[in-house]
Amino acid sequence: MILLQNTRIASENSPVLVEGDVLIVEGVIQQIGPGLAVPEGARVIDARGRILMPAMFDAHVHFRAPGFENKETITTGSEAAINGGVTGVVMMPNTRPAIDSSAVVSTVLESAKRKSRIPVYTSGCVTKDREGKELAEIDGMRLLGVTMLTDDGDTTGDPAVLLRAMQYATEFGMFFASHCEVPELAGPRAINEGVMSYRLGIKGSPACAEEIIIDRDIRLARAAGAHVHIQHVSSKMGMETIKWWKSRGDVKVTAEVAPHHLLFTEEHIGDYDTNYKMNPPLRTQADCDALLEGLKEGVFDLIATDHAPHTPFEKAQDFISAPNGITGLETALVSLYHFFVRPEKFGWDLVVKRYSAEPRRLMGLPVPTIEVGQPAECLLFDTEAETTFTKEFMKSKSQNTPFINQTLQGRVDVVILGTEILLEREATVAVG
Amino acid sequence: MARKDLLDIASLQREEIELLLDQSTAFKQLLTSSGKKVPVLEGKSVLMLFYEPSTRTHSSFEVAAKRLSAEVTNFNVAHSSITKGESVRETIETLQAMRTDYIIVRHGRSGLPGMIARLTKASVINAGDGAHEHPTQALLDAFTIKEKFADPRGKRVLIIGDILHSRVARSTSTLLQKLGVEVAYLGPGSLVPKYGPATIRRFTNYDEAMAWGPDFVYLLRVQMERQDVQFFPSLREYHRIYGITNTRLEDIRQRGLYIMHPGPVNRGVELCDAVMDYERSLINNQAENGIAVRMAVLNWLTPGGDLPKREPAYASRSGAAPALVMP
Numbered sequence: 001m002i003l004l005q006n007t008r009i010a011s012e013n014s015p016v017l018v019e020g021d022v023l024i025v026e027g028v029i030q031q032i033g034p035g036l037a038v039p040e041g042a043r044v045i046d047a048r049g050r051i052l053m054p055a056m057f058d059a060h061v062h063f064r065a066p067g068f069e070n071k072e073t074i075t076t077g078s079e080a081a082i083n084g085g086v087t088g089v090v091m092m093p094n095t096r097p098a099i100d101s102s103a104v105v106s107t108v109l110e111s112a113k114r115k116s117r118i119p120v121y122t123s124g125c126v127t128k129d130r131e132g133k134e135l136a137e138i139d140g141m142r143l144l145g146v147t148m149l150t151d152d153g154d155t156t157g158d159p160a161v162l163l164r165a166m167q168y169a170t171e172f173g174m175f176f177a178s179h180c181e182v183p184e185l186a187g188p189r190a191i192n193e194g195v196m197s198y199r200l201g202i203k204g205s206p207a208c209a210e211e212i213i214i215d216r217d218i219r220l221a222r223a224a225g226a227h228v229h230i231q232h233v234s235s236k237m238g239m240e241t242i243k244w245w246k247s248r249g250d251v252k253v254t255a256e257v258a259p260h261h262l263l264f265t266e267e268h269i270g271d272y273d274t275n276y277k278m279n280p281p282l283r284t285q286a287d288c289d290a291l292l293e294g295l296k297e298g299v300f301d302l303i304a305t306d307h308a309p310h311t312p313f314e315k316a317q318d319f320i321s322a323p324n325g326i327t328g329l330e331t332a333l334v335s336l337y338h339f340f341v342r343p344e345k346f347g348w349d350l351v352v353k354r355y356s357a358e359p360r361r362l363m364g365l366p367v368p369t370i371e372v373g374q375p376a377e378c379l380l381f382d383t384e385a386e387t388t389f390t391k392e393f394m395k396s397k398s399q400n401t402p403f404i405n406q407t408l409q410g411r412v413d414v415v416i417l418g419t420e421i422l423l424e425r426e427a428t429v430a431v432g
Numbered sequence: 433m434a435r436k437d438l439l440d441i442a443s444l445q446r447e448e449i450e451l452l453l454d455q456s457t458a459f460k461q462l463l464t465s466s467g468k469k470v471p472v473l474e475g476k477s478v479l480m481l482f483y484e485p486s487t488r489t490h491s492s493f494e495v496a497a498k499r500l501s502a503e504v505t506n507f508n509v510a511h512s513s514i515t516k517g518e519s520v521r522e523t524i525e526t527l528q529a530m531r532t533d534y535i536i537v538r539h540g541r542s543g544l545p546g547m548i549a550r551l552t553k554a555s556v557i558n559a560g561d562g563a564h565e566h567p568t569q570a571l572l573d574a575f576t577i578k579e580k581f582a583d584p585r586g587k588r589v590l591i592i593g594d595i596l597h598s599r600v601a602r603s604t605s606t607l608l609q610k611l612g613v614e615v616a617y618l619g620p621g622s623l624v625p626k627y628g629p630a631t632i633r634r635f636t637n638y639d640e641a642m643a644w645g646p647d648f649v650y651l652l653r654v655q656m657e658r659q660d661v662q663f664f665p666s667l668r669e670y671h672r673i674y675g676i677t678n679t680r681l682e683d684i685r686q687r688g689l690y691i692m693h694p695g696p697v698n699r700g701v702e703l704c705d706a707v708m709d710y711e712r713s714l715i716n717n718q719a720e721n722g723i724a725v726r727m728a729v730l731n732w733l734t735p736g737g738d739l740p741k742r743e744p745a746y747a748s749r750s751g752a753a754p755a756l757v758m759p
């Protein structure tokens with residue numbers, strides 16, 4: 001039994017926070033109301049000043065296993081998730097070997113069961129070894145629960161191959177997540193083509209490299225009657241392309257945006273800072289502004305971090321040599337609060353809807369809510385406390401984030417999943 | 433203000449540039465009058481780290497360092513532009529033991545000299561990094577222009593060629609603009625990015641560019657090795673559209689324009705043979721001035737001190753991402 005006293009409850013349906021106590025018995029929310037009696041033997045958490053909300057779900061993470069365990073493992077990745085208030089993730093399949101067969105899927109899921117305290121789901125490749133040539137073992141993966149197919153890290157280059165995959169797999173209720181980039185236009189450098197690529201003398205990737213594939217893949221999905229999910233959109237025109245297709249209503253499209261694309265621009269790269277090197281690249285303030293509008297309007301169904309760990313050694317190279325990607329699981333919720341909720345750019349309801357509810361709906365999973373009779377899957381967020389993202393604070397094996405050693409307002413204090421308290425930042429629990 | 437490194441022109445103050453150009457004048461006088469060594473860097477060591485072959489820049493730096501009585505070491509690196517940041521780091525960590533005072537580095541990767549500067553207390557001079565910067569080239573160009581016009585403010589320089597890949601274009605245009613010189617670019621649309629600085633005019637037509645009224649025509653070297661990706665159909669066509677042909681040279685002579693080129697020249701591509709005998713060609717002056725300018729740079733930098741730290745761009749904005757006001 002866990003009793004949360006004097007909390008304020010956030011939900012996806014209302015910007016208003018509801019005050020009250022919440023009693024959790026055997027992992028299920030049993031009572032909500034003001035001044036609940038303290039049952040004997042209950043663990044009491046005084047949640048005064050803190051906000052209770054459903055725990056987050058990240059539909060786009062790289063846990064690097066198998067093959068790159070020096071960057072991240074399922075254990076460190078899932079602990080990082082908990083540290084950030086996330087209780088479920090979907091891994092991307094660009095591992096070594098790539099997650100493209102029932103054999104690899106079952107290995108990964110087996111090890112996730114043993115090594116993670118939260119549910120870890122995996123997507124599967126569209127094509128064998130992500131090479132864009134032969135179809136991966138699609139139905140074999142589906143039988144193990146895979147629903148999302150993606151060659152993330154790259155676009156499935158040959159549209160004929162992707163179309164065939166869509167025609168085939170839609171039959172089994174699977175959907176496609178698209179990393180959108182024409183490689184011939186983008187080059188390998190992960191910087192926006194523009195003022196900064198000129199100034200730094202690095203070949204840039206124009207926004208049209210992304211926009212072409214967004215449009216292409218939605219058209220393919222329409223032709224195949226498939227559901228396509230557009231990953232980590234970075235450009236204004238990309239957002240507008242999705243918006244236009246959604247307004248037509250004759251193709252199933254969902255889309256995600258990452259916090260870093262809302263927060264940072266190419267200017268932040270400054271003096272070749274590799275913590276700002278990611279793919280798709282950071283673009284301009286106009287793009288950031290448009291993405292924020294897209295998020296508020298619902299063009300983006302969900303927020304996902306594209307958590308992409310790399311070792312300090314790899315990121316300490318020159319900009320061109322360094323790998324793409326930044327970690328996001330531990331900083332996402334706090335940064336969303338600090339930069340958007342606190343200055344009232346949007347409310348907690350949007351955070352809960354876009355980072356907790358919608359990603360689970362995308363994956364066909366039950367959506368936790370703070371309601372009587374629902375399983376407990378929630379977190380307490382302290383809006384008055386601060387978080388400093390030191391190396392010691394981070395649970396991820398890698399700390400390649402612009403927020404390293406920075407302090408932001410807000411803190412994830414407690415994370416509860418069923419009967420377990422997965423995270424308890426300070427000893428706030430007493431026994432009643 | 434003492435500086436440890438010279439990595440780019442962009443971060444130089446106008447006063448620093450003026451100082452360097454004045455000192456270059458002094459070193460040039462010294463060179464031409466005596467041709468002797470000066471003991472300015474006696475007991476100091478200079479390490480040459482050239483990952484890209486360049487006889488011209490390499491020997492210019494070497495002569496400059498020796499004239500200042502420094503001890504020059506050439507680190508033998510594979511002449512490969514694909515040598516990655518990882519192995520360069522290892523090299524630098526090994527070289528720390530050598531206690532070198534100056535490192536002169538050229539590399540095909542943009543930003544790599546800056547990375548080295550953060551790893552070592554030695555003064556690092558960028559001798560060209562990718563398509564980023566080539567600061568001493570810019571200084572010698574400005575010096576050469578100032579030999580013709582002591583006050584170059586309001587003069588016009590037309591830079592012709594592959595702007596997209598040219599560190600010379602970036603550094604020289606930045607420096608000249610800091611001195612009040614007007615700069616314009618001319619080249620094929622595929623090689624003159626439209627998102628370059630708004631302060632630089634952009635032409636794709638030769639006659640329109642000449643009508644702008646330049647005082648100097650600065651030809652960039654066409655990078656033959658880049659022809660695996662086609663930015664223009666053929667060298668012949670390039671010469672016809674953007675090169676200084678015999679006819680165009682006659683026009684330039686009549687207008688009294690100066691011609692510059694960082695070298696080495698591709699004859700028959702950027703320019704016809706006759707340009708080499710043109711009385712207002714400054715190509716040889718540029719090469720000669722390179723030594724004096726590089727002496728001034730070596731003399732100016734101060735090795736040692738704290739390693740330059742990179743302030744996260746995020747932090748420098750007082751904790752807020754751009755346009756997001758901190759509550």
Ligand SMILES: [Zn+2]
Nearest residue numbers: 152153179231
């Ligand atoms: Zn991706």
